[in-house]
Amino acid sequence: MNITKQRAQQLILQPVVLQYNHTLSITQKIAGSFLVLFFLMLGSSIFFAGFKAEEYRTYYFLFGIILCSFPFIIYLLIQNSKNKLITLIDKDGLILKNNKKFIWENLQSIMHHASAYAAEDTYYSVNFKFTNGEAVATCNADNFSFVLYIAGRLPIPNRE
Secondary structure (H helix, E strand, O other): OOHHHHHHHHHOOOOEEOOEOOOOOHHHHHHHHHHHHHHHHHHHHHHHHHHHOOOOHHHHHHHHHHHHHHHHHHHHHHHHHHHOEEEEEOOOEEEEOOOOEEEHHHEEEEEEEEOOOOOOOOEEEEEEEEOOEEEEEEOOEOOHHHHHHHHHHOOOOEEO
């Protein structure tokens, strides 16, 4: 048995469920809506200006499409990062939001992320890098202190 798995089984006596309590404020929702409208209006106006342009028409079309698709690309990136969030930690490994499972034997490294302006040893996320992917726990999780406890005691190289 791998030493990482042995240590994890010693530390984790029962499975721990992580729930994330981050919601957007009304101000953030309004600002996001304005940004989406801005990019859609700007992109569509540049796209339709391409019909009138005699020179560089394809560049107008291309740039308009890129600006219109920008909010959707950002949305897909956010969804992808949410799928990497850890929802369950148990003796065998981690389970992500998209039901992907990582086992402790494949753990390569752990990285703590801290703010330059926060107090020392104040972390806002922890990344677990496995041979077949990556898992993340953020400070918005209700059991984030347990994640920090586990990450600090596993016999794996830790980086900040």
